[in-house]
Amino acid sequence: MTEAVKTDEKARIREEVRKAYAARVVEGTSCCGPSCCSPDESVTKVPARSADAHQAAALRMGYSAEEVEAVPENANLGLGCGAPLHHARPQPGEAVLDLGSGAGCDAVRAAQAVGTEGKVIGVDLTPEMLAQARVNAEAGGYDNVEFRQGLIEEMPVEDGEVDVIISNCVINLSPDKAAVFREAYRVLSPGGRVAVSDIVLTAPLPEAIAESIAAYVGCVAGASLLDDYIGFLRDAGFEDIEVVESRKAVESLPEDDPIVLSVLEGTGASSYDDLAEEIRVVAGRVLSAKITARKP
Numbered sequence: 001m002t003e004a005v006k007t008d009e010k011a012r013i014r015e016e017v018r019k020a021y022a023a024r025v026v027e028g029t030s031c032c033g034p035s036c037c038s039p040d041e042s043v044t045k046v047p048a049r050s051a052d053a054h055q056a057a058a059l060r061m062g063y064s065a066e067e068v069e070a071v072p073e074n075a076n077l078g079l080g081c082g083a084p085l086h087h088a089r090p091q092p093g094e095a096v097l098d099l100g101s102g103a104g105c106d107a108v109r110a111a112q113a114v115g116t117e118g119k120v121i122g123v124d125l126t127p128e129m130l131a132q133a134r135v136n137a138e139a140g141g142y143d144n145v146e147f148r149q150g151l152i153e154e155m156p157v158e159d160g161e162v163d164v165i166i167s168n169c170v171i172n173l174s175p176d177k178a179a180v181f182r183e184a185y186r187v188l189s190p191g192g193r194v195a196v197s198d199i200v201l202t203a204p205l206p207e208a209i210a211e212s213i214a215a216y217v218g219c220v221a222g223a224s225l226l227d228d229y230i231g232f233l234r235d236a237g238f239e240d241i242e243v244v245e246s247r248k249a250v251e252s253l254p255e256d257d258p259i260v261l262s263v264l265e266g267t268g269a270s271s272y273d274d275l276a277e278e279i280r281v282v283a284g285r286v287l288s289a290k291i292t293a294r295k296p
Helices: 007-027 051-061 065-069 105-114 127-140 177-187 213-217 226-236 258-267 272-285
Strands: 095-099 119-124 145-149 162-168 188-201 239-248 286-294
Touching: 007 127, 007 213, 095 105, 095 177, 105 119, 105 127, 105 145, 105 162, 119 127, 127 145, 162 177, 177 188, 177 226, 188 226, 226 239, 226 286, 272 286
Parallel strands: 095 119, 095 162, 119 145, 162 188
Antiparallel strands: 188 286, 239 286
């Protein structure tokens, strides 16, 4: 799937993403099995509804045990591929925007950092996620957080309204990433900064994976090449763009991985062996990257 996705295809992708992430609130499921954001297979052996699984995922992303314990339990759904707040370093009194804020896990962490003089805005596509995030913020007593429904390609945020933008494994799900970063530039104040954790590629994916909506929802097929991702930031006007950290995001795609099962169904392949080569190369091409940039 390319950046030049037609309008109707963009709408279809967004609807599939919305449905999938709404189900993760209702069903309590975590990210994508042993693939994508959860490379440690031991985590996936914990039942999907288990808070232990979600906490283990957050620890693996780079959050400390203290940070994990400091947020409302239902805010942490085990989604994400990093800890963007560690690189954003929001300061007291700043305004922070969380793109794809989900159940509010990073948003409430940001609220702790900016204090009562600051504010946090979470933007998400999914009503079910927004409802859960509002419950979590209220339960934690975070009066400096608000959640807005909208597209990250058309942010419901005023020009220059925020000082910091964070996002955790969400922009890869956008069918128009260039628009996301143009909007990010618009809503940031001069000197504002971006810190994202996201899934990127070192090389194009095999067609069977790249065209799979299941792999798209699973944070794989929608990922851009790393050079293209940096290019979107640069074209939007950002400076001081830096890949501060990257690691292999997919350790394996076993036969029972949800992405594999869906790809097999979607392609009509009769067995795992039919797509074994395509599935194997994914592990070497998918990275979890932490990227920062600054608006002049």
